[in-house]
Amino acid sequence: MTKRIFRSVFLASLVVFLAGLALVVGALYNYFTEHQAQQLRVEARLAAHGVEKNGLDYFDGLDESAVRLTWIDSDGTVIYDTDADADDMESHTEREEFREALEYGYGEGERTSSTLSEKTVYYAIRLSDGTVLRTSESHYTVPTLLMGIIQPLVLILVLALVLSGWLASRLSKRIVGPLNAIDLDKPLENDVYDELSPLLTRVEHQQRQISDQLEELTRRREEFEAITDSMSEGLIVIDSTGLVMSVNPSAREIFGVDRSSEGRDVLTIDRSPELRALLEKSASGERGEVYINRGEREYMLTASPVITEGGKRGTVLLAVDVTEKLRAERLRREFTANVSHELKTPLHSIMGAAELLQSGLVKPEDQERFLSRIRSEAARLVELVQDVINLSRLDEGEELPREDTDMYALAREVSANVADEAERRGVKLSVTGESATVYGVRRLLWEIVWNLAENAVKYSKPEGGTANIDVHKLENGRVRVTVSDNGVGIPKDQQERVFERFYRVDKSHSRETGGTGLGLSIVKHAAQYHNADIAMDSEPGKGTKISVTF
């Protein structure tokens, strides 16, 4: 801008200067020549007067004349000339001023010399005797004049150039200076040219708009981050070129990366074949799901392409921890399989016995045995169904009426209930401890103690086995029921699993011991219902001790 202003000012002043110079020179020259012609006429009249009076003698009294005088006879021969010898001069009949003078009394003419450097102006007057007196004066033409004063002219021009250059640069700086000094951060606080105020107002307006939008964006990003940061699911946002836009903390934990992966290729986070296949699918605009293993846990990765009117904008990857879900599914499948198996076995033997009876193949004395088999298997079925019902009730978590229950009394009742079984197996069953009250659902408490006691009796040593139910209060006011035996025990690696439904340490599903495989599962759920803790201490071959602390 400075340059442009400088150039304009400089050129303008130069043009003005040159034009001025030309006009002045032209005007002066015109004035000068006009003046000269006037003088020439006056001079001619004076000389004519003299010549009329004195004839040729007039010229003698004229020692030095400013103008050239020529006296020409009417036939064109030169009579006298002040500057040249009259005899050498040619006839002047053809000269226009001579002819005009002969005709009208006076005549004018001008001729430029062959070199164009001089111009001669003539003025002729006809005298009374018919002769013509002519005055003439030469002066330089404009180009010659200019050539003559070229040196001072150049000097002036140079001076003018320097001056206009200096002025132009000062001017341009003066004009641009305030523009440069404008503080664009606070456009309205500037006091510069009025012409700029619409622009500055606009700048101010747009600045405000931008800062508003920026604030809005920041707020939205913070909101987005606040939401994604607290998500338990891993969330990765990928742009259309495959670069990671954001990774939330859960995703960082799942894939073991840090924030530095943001802005880099998605494959830097994970490049497993599953994910690559998923990304390819998403690149073609399809949603996809895949299960991956990371460490001990299983995740379901969902890739959803983000498609707007402008085409594909990117992909959102969501990693959901499905370890529990898959485990629950597996358990449910196992449970269903187990239930069907457990139901089928007694039904088969019932059906077999019934068929034999129906076909009359059973001897009358054996009928009693078959019938009792049918009865006991049916009883087992009822027991099983009852257990399943109990469990599903617990699963549903319905609220049951609670009451104060004396655990010691309960233990004695249970002991009396399983006494027959204990006697049959030769197990010595005992109840020890003190009276302790628990506020809970009596039926469930009964289930806990009964199942534990039954297990203790069943899995105690066949001969000389012992089983003990102990109830006592702890110092912190809690109540602990401990059921112990000296039987087969449970291997360490299976102690966790015995609380699973239908899980049996003895895989052969042996019927010897009876039971449904749901006992400990019921204990666990019932204990959970009462917020009680279960502890197990068992060693294979030495016995098992399970305690429930309310």
Add this chain to the structure above:
Amino acid sequence: MRIKFDEQLALLNHELIAMGALCEEAIATTSRAVLDNDRALSERVRTLEYEIDQKEREIETICLKLLLQQQPVASDLRLISAALKMITDMERIGDQALDISDTAGFMGPVAPEDAGALGDLARTVIGMVTDSVDAFVRQDQAAARAVVKRDDEADALFDKIKKSIIERLENSKGEGEYSLDLLMIAKYLERIGDHATNIAEWVEFAETGQYKGGEVI
């Protein structure tokens, strides 16, 4: 112009990681094929090898385009030239993975007494390939140098297998063909380790301009 350039560089980066991942999968699959004697897996290895070859060609094209059209300098040039070298090694890894699974097809199951050492070698080499790709992904020079160091481990394991084969042949109780196939597989694995080392060295070069401890450009 620069935006286009950056886009192409990002694409190059993406494709390199993808190719590295394919190599990892190929060598892991082929090792399973050998150690578990699972024929079905060798088909997968063949597909992977084909994909690796395709990727090599794609990356080559990207690199040459970048070189010709963008005239990259400094670190960009280093990355592109390193990429050109790395894909050669990766392509070799793919080839050798296929060779291994082919050889394993003739050989039949690995004898239990060899399974241990061969498994160790395979695990070491898989680890090296994974680590070299990781080093590239994370631009981690320390990891790259660790891969170079680990090559000695792979070499030692190969020597151990070789010695046990020699011993068996001297006692003239091993079947000759089986022993040779086993030796070949071990050798291929060892070569894959070397290629992983090369990749790691080029990763270091792309980052620092140092190749095998010396300045190249």
